[in-house]
Amino acid sequence: MGGRGQLSAILSDPEFWLSLRISLIFAAVVVPLTLLTGTLVGLLLNRLGPKMAAFVSSAAMLAWATPAVSASVIFIWLTDPDGGIVDWALAKMPSWLGGGCALGRLQPGRTHRCPPTRC
Numbered sequence: 001m002g003g004r005g006q007l008s009a010i011l012s013d014p015e016f017w018l019s020l021r022i023s024l025i026f027a028a029v030v031v032p033l034t035l036l037t038g039t040l041v042g043l044l045l046n047r048l049g050p051k052m053a054a055f056v057s058s059a060a061m062l063a064w065a066t067p068a069v070s071a072s073v074i075f076i077w078l079t080d081p082d083g084g085i086v087d088w089a090l091a092k093m094p095s096w097l098g099g100g101c102a103l104g105r106l107q108p109g110r111t112h113r114c115p116p117t118r119c
Helices: 003-011 014-048 050-078 085-091 101-106
Strands: none
Touching (some): 014 050
């Protein structure tokens, strides 16, 4: 089936039209509500005064930034080359999969030494 055949199959599918209708209704409701909420919050911050507006803005910024910062710290902790869980799991892999000491030789910043190789 070519491109036109696929397009005609999609356009004749009632599920496509139902999905499109639901998506358009969702967008028609959510976008104006988001704009209205943002405008109302801006007007409220304008009425609060400079000190309270700065406090509310800082609190909102902290609430927005905390999850991303936490996720970044956890990611760094998990992938730490000197004891992270990902490093431990990769070191347990057989050497023919690139685990163990073979992996350690590829990481220049690694601080602990690999045991001597067995030949």
